Amino acid sequence: MRLEDIKDIPLVxxxxxxxxxxxxxxxxxxxxxISRMRKRRFGAVIKPDGIGYKASALVLWRTQNxxxxxxxxxxxxxxxHCVKRPRKPGWEWDIYTLVIxxxxxxxxxNIRKMTKIAxxxxxxxxxxxxIKVDTG
Amino acid sequence: xRKILPATFTMMKYEKLIWEVKNNFPLTRxxxxxxxxxxxxxxxxxxxxxxxxxxxxxxxxxxxxxxxKAYLVGIKGNVGxxxxxxxxxxxxxxxxxxxxxxxxxxxxxxxxxxxxxxxKMRLEGIALESEKVFKT
Numbered sequence: 175m176r177l178e179d180i181k182d183i184p185l186v187x188x189x190x191x192x193x194x195x196x197x198x199x200x201x202x203x204x205x206x207x208i209s210r211m212r213k214r215r216f217g218a219v220i221k222p223d224g225i226g227y228k229a230s231a232l233v234l235w236r237t238q239n240x241x242x243x244x245x246x247x248x249x250x251x252x253x254x255h256c257v258k259r260p261r262k263p264g265w266e267w268d269i270y271t272l273v274i275x276x277x278x279x280x281x282x283x284n285i286r287k288m289t290k291i292a293x294x295x296x297x298x299x300x301x302x303x304x305i306k307v308d309t310g
Numbered sequence: 311x312r313k314i315l316p317a318t319f320t321m322m323k324y325e326k327l328i329w330e331v332k333n334n335f336p337l338t339r340x341x342x343x344x345x346x347x348x349x350x351x352x353x354x355x356x357x358x359x360x361x362x363x364x365x366x367x368x369x370x371x372x373x374x375x376x377x378x379k380a381y382l383v384g385i386k387g388n389v390g391x392x393x394x395x396x397x398x399x400x401x402x403x404x405x406x407x408x409x410x411x412x413x414x415x416x417x418x419x420x421x422x423x424x425x426x427x428x429x430k431m432r433l434e435g436i437a438l439e440s441e442k443v444f445k446t
Contacts, residue, residue: 182371185357185364187340205337213377215446217335218328224368225328232408232416241442248444251329256444259382265436270382298410305393305405309370 177207219309222254227274229281229301230254233288234267236295243292244269252284267297323349327359331372333445377443381424384413385435395431 183189190201197204208216222230237243240258247269248256255272269292275281285298326349336344342360343353363369380403385392389407392415396402404418413435421427424437 178374181373183373185342185361185372187342187353187357189341190339201339205339208374209337211374215375215377216337216373217333217375218331218372219370219375220328220332221367221370224366224370225324225363226368231410232406244442244444251325251333253445255446257382257440258442258444259438260441262436262438265438270438299408299416300410301406302409303389303407305389305407306397306402307406308403 177204177211180204180208220254221307222274223304227276229275229278231273231281231285231301232299233271233273233285234297234299235269235271235288235292236267237269237293240268246291247271247288250284250288253288323351324359324363327351327356328363328368331360331369335372375446377446380418380420380440382438382440383417383419383424383428383435384411384438385415385417385433386413387415387433389415392433401427 180193184192186192188201190204194201194204235243235247244256244258247253252274253271254274255270257270258268259270261268271288273281273284273288275284285296289296327345330345330348335341338344340353342356345351346353346356349356360369360372364371393405396405396417401420402417403420404416406416407414408416419427419437424439428435428437
């Protein structure tokens with residue numbers, strides 16, 4: 175087992191101790207290695223509809239300051255993903271956010287909250303049907 | 311919503327717990343104790359709640375999550391036909407039907423060259439690379 179393979183820690187009081195035992199190393203070492211990882215995060219993979227969030231939309235934003243806007247709106251809990259993508263001719267959006275909510279009215283309310291940070295230049299691509307999601 | 315809530319849980323605590331394990335997971339020897347303290351709960355309550363949420367499919371796993379530098383691709387066409395063509399492809403990780411733009415099907419692909427991939431698949435669409443990931 176390599177560090178990369180820590181896909182699902184056991185739900186016990188000292189999960190890293192258990193993993194360390196398997197790897198033949200110390201828990202502190204595992205923890206510090208995970209903390210130093212780049213291009214990775216450590217945490218839960220959530221399935222929104224499994225926690226009662228039935229509504230979602232991909233909301234695209236056009237802004238003068240995508241780095242600032244992206245960083246700030248990513249802090250909102252209901253912003254599930256937040257990515258900056260380069261503009262294309264005829265498709266000039268900067269920030270792509272997946273916004274989740276329990277229902278339609280909460281979704282609208284969440285988007286309204288985002289406009290305070292990201293401005294009013296946006297388009298909502300509402301989720302009609304989730305056909306495949308393979309998060310590994 | 312009610313039926314997926316673990317017993318004895320208020321909605322607020324439940325949501326806070328989910329966001330803590332997703333966005334703010336403490337890398338320490340006893341992570342669930344730390345989360346419990348933040349939420350004014352007991353370690354055992356946190357562990358049991360997570361077990362229950364996991365069983366019900368809200369949390370898929372807790373571990374290392376790679377930043378996917380994948381392409382988001384918008385395509386247009388008959389959803390049924392496109393789904394048939396794409397669903398078994400391992401490089402296609404997401405297929406979602408969305409309304410609100412000229413593209414009605416949005417997919418995420420892992421490919422080095424999305425343009426030639428689209429050509430090979432005989433699809434017309436817009437491929438958007440990720441430039442910066444603020445939240446995954």
